[in-house]
Amino acid sequence: MDETCSQSEGKEEMIQENSNITLRPIVLSDVDDFMVWATDDKVSKFCLWDTYTSKEEALNYIKDHAMSHPWHRVICIENRAIGAISVTPFYHGSDVFRGELGYVLAHKYWGKGIVTKAVKMVVDSVFKEWPKLKRLQATVNVGNKASQRVLEKAGFEKEGVLRNYIVMKGEIVDSIMFSVLDRVD
Numbered sequence: 001m002d003e004t005c006s007q008s009e010g011k012e013e014m015i016q017e018n019s020n021i022t023l024r025p026i027v028l029s030d031v032d033d034f035m036v037w038a039t040d041d042k043v044s045k046f047c048l049w050d051t052y053t054s055k056e057e058a059l060n061y062i063k064d065h066a067m068s069h070p071w072h073r074v075i076c077i078e079n080r081a082i083g084a085i086s087v088t089p090f091y092h093g094s095d096v097f098r099g100e101l102g103y104v105l106a107h108k109y110w111g112k113g114i115v116t117k118a119v120k121m122v123v124d125s126v127f128k129e130w131p132k133l134k135r136l137q138a139t140v141n142v143g144n145k146a147s148q149r150v151l152e153k154a155g156f157e158k159e160g161v162l163r164n165y166i167v168m169k170g171e172i173v174d175s176i177m178f179s180v181l182d183r184v185d
């Protein structure tokens with residue numbers, strides 16, 4: 001069995017490759033675990049949000065956005081939050097058939113297949129939960145190779161490059177569009 005040792009708040013923690021990954025709604029008491037990834041510049045580098053600097057900011061986000069979001073889950077090992085994944089529906093007119101996937105994982109858990117597994121779980125469930133959803137898409141910074149690989153491994157199709165598509169950390173950047181369609185049709 002391949003295992004990784006890492007330090008967490010002075011306690012040695014064993015992370016096993018075959019650990020059980022679960023998804024559940026976020027609760028306020030997840031805030032300290034949320035802070036682990038939200039305050040990390042390595043994690044926020046390719047994300048639209050800026051690195052969090054205070055617990056108050058994190059609590060406000062959890063209360064005002066994550067808890068009321070239509071589909072936001074924390075990625076857990078043994079019920080402890082190590083990341084998050086969301087599907088945001090497009091509410092404009094008849095665009096409800098389309099949703100945008102987003103995800104984030106605390107740095108010490110990278111490279112163990114965790115987000116790939118979480119994305120597959122979302123694809124397996126969200127089309128059933130939202131019968132109107134026909135397309136799940138993800139837009140990824142061209143430099144974010146790990147995220148592109150996750151989507152390929154989870155069965156998303158690369159559709160192309162969207163040039164000068166989005167402002168990230170103050171710069172207009174290219175994005176790559178990935179999608180998966182409802183398999184039930």
Ligand SMILES: CC(C)(COP(=O)(O)OP(=O)(O)OC[C@H]1O[C@@H](n2cnc3c(N)ncnc32)[C@H](O)[C@@H]1OP(=O)(O)O)[C@@H](O)C(=O)NCCC(=O)NCCS
Nearest residue numbers: 043046103104105110111112113114115116145146147149
């Ligand atoms: C992107 C992210 C979600 C990936 O999560 P993860 O659980 O580490 O991903 P997985 O382990 O399932 O898969 C990562 C894959 O990318 C590959 N990879 C990692 N870094 C890479 C790089 N620089 N170039 C090419 N491939 C890379 C890994 O080798 C692995 O592929 P493999 O299984 O074929 O070897 C995680 O790195 C993260 O949270 N990043 C910060 C937030 C973010 O970028 N979110 C996405 C915004 S679109």
